[in-house]
Amino acid sequence: MPPRIDLHCHSTASDGTLAPAELVRRAAGEGVELLALTDHDTMDGVPEAAEQARREGIRLLPAAELSVDFRGRTLHVVGLNMDPDTPVLREGLARLQALRAARGEAIGRRLEQRCGLEGATEAARAVAGEAALTRSHYARALVAAGHVPDAEQAFKRYLKRGRPAYVRAQWVPMAQALDWIREAGGLPVLAHPLGYGFTGAWLRRVLEAFVEAGGVGLEVVAGRRTQPRMIEQLAGYCHKYSLMGSVGSDFHHPGNPFVELGRLPPLPAGIRPVWEAC
Ligand code: MN
Ligand code: MN
Ligand code: MN
Secondary structure, three states, X not given: OOOEEEOOEOOOOOOXXXXXXXXXXXXXXXXXXXEEEOOEOOOOOHHHHHHHHHHHOOEEEEEEEEEEEEOOEXXXXXXXXXXXXXXXXXXXXXXXHHHHHHHHHHHHHHHHHOOOOOOHHHHHHHHHOOOOOOHHHHHHHHHHOOOOXXXXXXXXXXXXXXXXXOOOOOOEEHHHHHHHHHHOOOEEEEOOOOOOOOOHHHHHHHHHHHHHOOOOEEEEEEOOEOOHHHHHHXXXXXXXXXXXXXXXXXXXXXXXXXXXXXOOOOOOOOOOEHHHXX
């Protein structure tokens, strides 16, 4: 069996449900040999994950998934193998965390005032623990309170763009976030390129700007979007824009709807694996 690699997953440091050490233990149990912890806009889980990775004898890449703005749209960029002590990165992540916290509060106010869901903020905070409040935390709290049958419905009814508790986020410009990643010695990889609902023309515009700003990789094998024609399309973009390929489950939580750690098809032949550059 080829070595299992997973360069995209979340712990309780953001909106995952497993603590960093548990996540690494689970990955090792699934046969993953190279793992990147990519919590949203934070590297707080990395020390604990790195310690556990040493115990398990697997390699951990310190990483994060940054929320960035490109012409008014939100994109996710994974910064792989970053030095968390780089000042410009630390300040940048702190800024994103502050934006995230403010947005989290605003979502709670809307759920309470516009949707009549009393105590929504407090319930989500209990779910989030020490992590900054995200929409996923609200979704889980709404499910637990019986307001919706599952997290997907929470997004559909309340949280996604166009719904009453949606709050537009003011993230940092993509080029700026890519500067932080590169300054920290990391490799910028565009996460789940087919997960934004962009048209082909828009995606090409995004990719041109991404490469222009110093982006080097594309998640060719991404979480639940691993149908052969999707992988083929993304491999085509790698060739067109000279990008390396990455693979990531985007694991948040054991069980559906998430893909298990490391359970991913391989990168197509002819695509340079981004981890070879890490
Ligand atoms: Mn998430
Ligand atoms: Mn994402
Ligand atoms: Mn993710």
